[in-house]
Amino acid sequence: MRTLHHYDAIGLLKPTEVTEAGYRLYDDTALSRLQNILLFRELQFPLKEIKAILDSSSFDPLEALTQQIELLELQYKHIGELISFAREIQKKGVREMNFHVFDKSEIEQYKAEAKAKWGDTKEYQEYEQKQKSGYDFSETTSQLMNLFIEIGALRQLSPTDKAVQKKIDALRNFITSNYYTCNIEIFRELGQMYVTDERFKSNIDHVGGEGTAEFVKQAIEIYCSKE
8 A cells, every 4th residue: 555655654654564575564553543644634734743743752642532523523514514505506506705614714723733732843842841840921921912912002004014013023032032932834823823713812802902813913924924
């Protein structure tokens, strides 16, 4: 099977034994790992991320399975909504565009949380190390909220404005100094999460004013596109 050959070649799934005839044999442990690989692939996780997740020292198969089920249920719900939408068009034609049925933000949020929990990335390790060292995040959280207040006060400006971009740069540097190394990819994902995760959006809009989370996301997108 070519897929298993590829998984072996990239170190994702090694056979338990290879016979003299070249047949790959897999024990229960390897088959359990393959099950996780196939489920994560079904959820459209890249192979590189799957390997990092499964090789993480903190990986818990049972907890991960619970998360996988939640994600699959969200996808099932999403596909059901798309089917209903398509059938409605088939019956009545297009009368108004419903973009809601194409929204996958909740699915992406769950995937981001799964990657953060199991990904064992350098950035997550930095954050975890600070937690273990007893680092007090309460003061930093207050300072972070103050940054959102300052950015919110600039909402009347364009997200491209120099004053806004200067605050966005300060936000990125603050995250790097107090939480983990905030590279461009992570910073862009954070910007998306500020509007797709209702917890973040609510808190940011509460301190900065209605629309601050969306304004921050747009400003971050512009900032990242220049890097």
